[in-house]
Amino acid sequence: MTQLEFAALAWTGSLFAGFLGSLAGLGGGVVIVPMLVLGFHVDIHYAVGASLISVIGTSSGAQAAQAKEGFSNTRIGLFLEIATTLGAICGAFLSTSTPTKWIAIIFGVVLLYSALSSMRSKKEAAASRPPDALATRLRLAGTYPDGGKLVPYSARRVPLGFGLMFGAGTLSGLLGIGSGAVKVLAMDEAMQIPFKVSTATSNFMIGVTAAASAGVYLSRGYINPAVTMPVTIGVLLGSLLGARILVRARVESVRIIFAIVIALLGAEMIFNGLTGKLS
Amino acid sequence: MKSRKAALPSDTAIHRRMTAALCLLTAIAGMVILAGGILLLILHGNAVASFHTFMGEPASLRFVPQIVVGAFQGHVLAIVQFGILLLIATPVIRVLFVGVGYVVERDWLYVVVAVIVLVVLGSSLIGHKL
Numbered sequence: 001m002t003q004l005e006f007a008a009l010a011w012t013g014s015l016f017a018g019f020l021g022s023l024a025g026l027g028g029g030v031v032i033v034p035m036l037v038l039g040f041h042v043d044i045h046y047a048v049g050a051s052l053i054s055v056i057g058t059s060s061g062a063q064a065a066q067a068k069e070g071f072s073n074t075r076i077g078l079f080l081e082i083a084t085t086l087g088a089i090c091g092a093f094l095s096t097s098t099p100t101k102w103i104a105i106i107f108g109v110v111l112l113y114s115a116l117s118s119m120r121s122k123k124e125a126a127a128s129r130p131p132d133a134l135a136t137r138l139r140l141a142g143t144y145p146d147g148g149k150l151v152p153y154s155a156r157r158v159p160l161g162f163g164l165m166f167g168a169g170t171l172s173g174l175l176g177i178g179s180g181a182v183k184v185l186a187m188d189e190a191m192q193i194p195f196k197v198s199t200a201t202s203n204f205m206i207g208v209t210a211a212a213s214a215g216v217y218l219s220r221g222y223i224n225p226a227v228t229m230p231v232t233i234g235v236l237l238g239s240l241l242g243a244r245i246l247v248r249a250r251v252e253s254v255r256i257i258f259a260i261v262i263a264l265l266g267a268e269m270i271f272n273g274l275t276g277k278l279s
Numbered sequence: 280m281k282s283r284k285a286a287l288p289s290d291t292a293i294h295r296r297m298t299a300a301l302c303l304l305t306a307i308a309g310m311v312i313l314a315g316g317i318l319l320l321i322l323h324g325n326a327v328a329s330f331h332t333f334m335g336e337p338a339s340l341r342f343v344p345q346i347v348v349g350a351f352q353g354h355v356l357a358i359v360q361f362g363i364l365l366l367i368a369t370p371v372i373r374v375l376f377v378g379v380g381y382v383v384e385r386d387w388l389y390v391v392v393a394v395i396v397l398v399v400l401g402s403s404l405i406g407h408k409l
Contacts, residue, residue, distance in 0.1 A: 075389060228359070229313075233316065
């Protein structure tokens with residue numbers, strides 16, 4: 001394959017990934033690494049590096065589309081970024097010492113989890129419990145607009161959420177994904193933040209988290225311009241297109257198809273990891 | 280979001296301007312990557328693409344000063360890498376803006392939080408020789 005052919009194919013694939021990812025509300029990042037590794041036989045470190053950069057692009061693009069909604073909570077996001085950026089650097093360092101085989105298997109497990117979590121129906125938790133002492137001290141609270149009213153909320157179980165965020169950051173640095181699914185889990189389930197707020201806040205955090213590990217990847221020589229270029233441009237354009245089309249509701253059928261694709265890719269990554277085909 | 284309590288920096292005019300500035304930076308980064316990529320394909324499009332074996336990029340494509348110098352000398356790979364660097368900088372600048380917002384609000388606790396995040400981000404970019 002020549003550089004031109006590689007660029008054209010990787011660009012097309014990434015465009016689709018970004019487009020479907022943003023329609024499905026999952027982000028295209030999760031399918032980039034399997035696509036490059038399984039489809040183009042790119043070394044997993046280069047693939048992870050390229051995927052990280054595309055994740056930063058998507059996050060910045062998505063912020064522009066979301067800016068007016070006012071759901072995102074900057075304090076919660078910024079505070080938890082301490083955990084995600086430290087985790088991301090940790091994950092980026094781990095990626096050198098972790099054998100390709102294990103990266104593939106962990107990746108597969110995360111893909112399966114993301115597919116499952118995207119199928120889960122989302123219900124807002126019943127409102128106001130007494131706020132957490134630590135959350136009050138850190139002012140991790142706010143309000144969000146819902147049906148013309150402002151609904152107050154406050155974070156709970158801050159240490160657990162912080163710990164989970166460190167884990168999300170580590171996965172992001174190790175696998176080159178936004179790990180939005182884990183971030184939303186930490187905020188929804190552990191900290192009991194309403195999902196409208198957690199989804200918007202997680203978008204704010206994804207780019208910062210990815211930037212932390214991208215720095216390590218870049219200085220280690222894992223960012224290959226020829227691989228990263230078509231992927232980043234493709235995902236960026238694809239997700240912008242997706243955001244244009246998707247003005248309001250998520251397209252349910254797209255989400256289901258995307259979840260199935262992710263689950264299959266996850267299974268294939270685990271299989272390839274176990275049989276040692278990737279090393 | 281009219282109540283005073285809800286007036287987080289996310290609602291201010293500064294925030295809107297910040298979003299516009301970051302949007303512009305993202306677009307510029309994308310265009311630099313695209314321009315470098317087109318040049319790369321014109322010059323080396325027929326070379327065989329082989330990314331199967333990890334070799335690691337040379338120092339000229341790994342560290343910020345070398346990348347910037349290379350890009351301005353017109354090395355195509357360095358131009359792509361410079362665009363990538365701009366993209367990495369976007370969220371960092373966002374945290375910087377948010378931090379400045381808290382300085383304006385005199386919310387010192389969150390100024391400290393922003394500084395911690397910036398230090399962690401900066402430490403990753405400085406370079407790790409391993």
